[in-house]
Amino acid sequence: MSSGNKYKVIASKIKFEGRAFINGKYVNAIDGKKFETINPATGKKLCAVAKCNHKDVDLAVKVSRKAFNSGVWSKSSPEHRKEVLLKFAELLRKHGDENSVLECIDTGKLIADCINEVANDAPMHFQWYGELIDKVFGKVGPTEPSITSLIVKEPIGVVAGIVPWNFPLMMAVWKMAPALAAGCSVIIKPAEDTPLTAIRVAQIAKEAGVPDGVLNVLPGYGDVGEALGRHKDVDAVSFTGSTEVGGYFLKYASESNLKPVALEMGGKSPFIVLEDAKITDDLIDNAMNSAFWNGGQNCSANMRQIVHKKVKDEFLHKIIKKVKKLKVGDPLDLKSNMGSMISKGHLQTVDGYIQTGIDEGAKLLSGGVSSKKQKGFYAKPTLFDGLKENMTIAQEEIFGPVLGVLTVKNDEEALKIASNSKYGLHASVFTQDINRAFHLAKSLPCGTVSVNTFSEGDIKTPFGGYKQSGSLSRDQGTEALNSFLQTKTIWISHN
DSSP states (O other): OOHHHHHHHHHHHOOOOOSEEETTEEEOOTTOOEEEEEETTTTEEEEEEEOBOHHHHHHHHHHHHHHHHHTTTTTSOHHHHHHHHHHHHHHHHHTHHHHHHHHHHHHOOOHHHHIIIIIIIHHHHHHHHHHHGGGOOOEEEOOOTTEEEEEEEEEOOEEEEEOOSSSHHHHHHHHHHHHHHHTOEEEEEOOTTSOHHHHHHHHHHHHHTOOTTTEEEOOBOHHHHHHHHHOTTOOEEEEESOHHHHHHHHHHHHTTTOOOEEEEOOOOOEEEEOTTOOOOHHHHHHHHHHHHGGGGOOTTOOOEEEEEHHHHHHHHHHHHHHHHHOOBOOTTOTTOSBOOOSOHHHHHHHHHHHHHHHHTTOEEEEOOSOOTTOSSOOOOOEEEEOOOTTSHHHHSOOOSSEEEEEEESSHHHHHHHHHOSSEESEEEEEOSOHHHHHHHHHHSOSSEEEESSOOOOOTTSOBOOEETTBOSOOBSHHHHHHHTEEEEEEEEEOO
């Protein structure tokens, strides 16, 4: 049996769970309301999902607070939390294929990407933070002999994680793993388009030994996120999503209990090719991946490709051949290079941006607006030349498979155009000159700069943005763990 058939067989046998997970049990929404989630690759219904509201939020926060105050998790030894999180990682690996297929059919993402994210990266995060937590040390401050000052770290309390639809389980894990390792109680609000893997994984957490009430999952619409953001017994919010909605969470916090809000939001990231760069197959593969990975539904997508005029013709010649060969189709087919957009509405938004690019004078080289007769929500991989830095498609986040090329005549023009954005999440720079590489890496106003590759780093490196792409907090690395820990000073006089 081929791998492709293997995943389709798994898909045919999956039993969907759409209920909320509160206090260690699957439950319907208190009001009994439901909504449908669909497979965006086919447009067909998958299952009904609990439509939670503020009543369910109140219940989840209540059980989360009770669990936190009991100390069953928050005051357990780091070694115990480590043991449970390592078991969690083991179980996620055991169920990796099934969870990956579930992610694939709920999102339209390629099965190969789902395997990498769900079966490999997700368990690795629980393992990494599990192994980290018993290595977090406090400090002893320098004082006179009659005083001892202890600087200690404590879990912040009840944490709400609000996650997007483009990487639904991975973004949930980016919140869950460090927060659970820190000893917090966690409430995950998955995106309404993609709730199924977070719901399923909650039960696996219980099997691993996470106590009832410590991890809860509330599917629903934006009112659930708002209720969590405004709830006065939620101690912190970690949000990944659009800049517009991130702003709402700052408002919710200011109008409730001034809870800290960690934000990782949108981007309009540049891919810079300087005149000394060699236009190798590796560079072209990175350019393609940066724009078309996950169908461009990625906050760090490098669709603004800023290329020196000396190498632009060669760059375009190689890129256009690659774009035209991309196979868009069934996400469960390992031969597909790109799956579907997340929804009909989002496909229409992407098509609208493509039409705007044409209307504003960008030169369409490949792709264009999608067919309205197709089944499923498939966008066309689209390539533009002749972008100007202030065009709509060069400024606004498209969140679709659109690569646009801007031509520059020198490094400083490249830096100027790359910096001309309200966002500051990511950038890629290609050059053979180490001085140029460091100059741009240190000058670009963004949270991550990759040189001679397209990369967001890995679990050991913090990820987040400057400007309207994020807040001072970061996902991943030790920085993420610190987001869920408070610092306490204990000042002891023993005169």
